[in-house]
Amino acid sequence: MAMKLLKTLPALALLAACAGDPDSPGIEYMPDMYRSPAVEAYVDYGQDPFYFADSVVKRQRTTQSVRRPPAGTVPFAADAAKAGFNFPYPYPNSPEGYERAGAELKSPIPLTQATVDHGKVIYEKFCQHCHGVKGQGDGNVVTKGNYPVPPAYDGAQLKDLPEGKIFHSLMYGKNVAMGSHAGQLSREERWLVTHYVQYLQAGGRLPGAGADTTATAATK
Numbered sequence: 001m002a003m004k005l006l007k008t009l010p011a012l013a014l015l016a017a018c019a020g021d022p023d024s025p026g027i028e029y030m031p032d033m034y035r036s037p038a039v040e041a042y043v044d045y046g047q048d049p050f051y052f053a054d055s056v057v058k059r060q061r062t063t064q065s066v067r068r069p070p071a072g073t074v075p076f077a078a079d080a081a082k083a084g085f086n087f088p089y090p091y092p093n094s095p096e097g098y099e100r101a102g103a104e105l106k107s108p109i110p111l112t113q114a115t116v117d118h119g120k121v122i123y124e125k126f127c128q129h130c131h132g133v134k135g136q137g138d139g140n141v142v143t144k145g146n147y148p149v150p151p152a153y154d155g156a157q158l159k160d161l162p163e164g165k166i167f168h169s170l171m172y173g174k175n176v177a178m179g180s181h182a183g184q185l186s187r188e189e190r191w192l193v194t195h196y197v198q199y200l201q202a203g204g205r206l207p208g209a210g211a212d213t214t215a216t217a218a219t220k
Ligand code: HEC
Pocket: 123, 126, 127, 128, 129, 130, 131, 141, 148, 149, 150, 151, 158, 161, 165, 166, 169, 170, 174, 175, 176, 177, 178, 179, 181, 193, 194, 197
C-alpha cells in the first residue's frame, strides 16, 4: 500500500504543476485563436508581440491610437447655432468669477414655456431629489436624511439670483453640498434647467422679459 502511494506521488506532483497559474492558458497551440486581432480605439497594439516584428512593436508602443485635439481647438458642432456651447467657459471658479458671471452671463437660449418644460424634465431627474418638486428645498434626500437643506428658490436668498450665477453654480457647484453638474449635463441642458429654476424663482410662472434685468440690476 505504502509502496503504491510512493509510486503515484511523483505523477500527482507533475499533474499539479499544470494548474500552477489558474489564469494561464497553458501552452498556446495556434496563438491567433487565443488572441483576437480586432482593432479598437484606445488599445495599444504594440503590446501583442505575436503579430508584429520587434521593430513594429516598438514603433506602435510610442504611437497613440486615439489622437488628442490640438490645444485651443473646440469640438465641431453640426448645428452652427449650438457652436457657442463648445467654447471655453470664461469665468473662473472663484468669488470674482461668480460675481462676473452674475453680472454679464446671459442665457443664449430664449426663455420660453417650451424651454421651461424641457428644463423641468432635467430638473426632475437631477435636482428634485434635493431641491424638492417646487424648489422649496424639501426633496427626499433632505427630508429622509441628514443632508443640508437647500434654500428655497423663491425665498429671500435666491429669488433674485441672476441666471448667470445659477449657471455658474451648476458649472462649478456651490460650497460643499451643491455639486458641479458640468459632468452630468451638457452646457445646453444646464441652460434649460436654469430656465426651470427661474420659473420656480418666480413662484411657478414664466418670468416676464423685464424680470431678468431687474434681478441682475438688484444684485450688481
Ligand atoms: C445633493 C443635493 C443637491 C442636488 C442634486 C442639487 N442641488 Fe442645488 N443646492 C443644494 C444645496 C444644499 C444648496 C445650497 C448650497 C449653499 O449655498 O451652500 C444648493 C444650491 C443651489 C442653487 C443656489 C446657488 C447659488 O449660487 O447660491 C441653485 C441655483 C441650485 N442649487 C440649483 C440646482 C439645480 C438646477 C440642480 C440640478 C441640476 C441642483 N441644484 C442639484 C443641493 C443640491
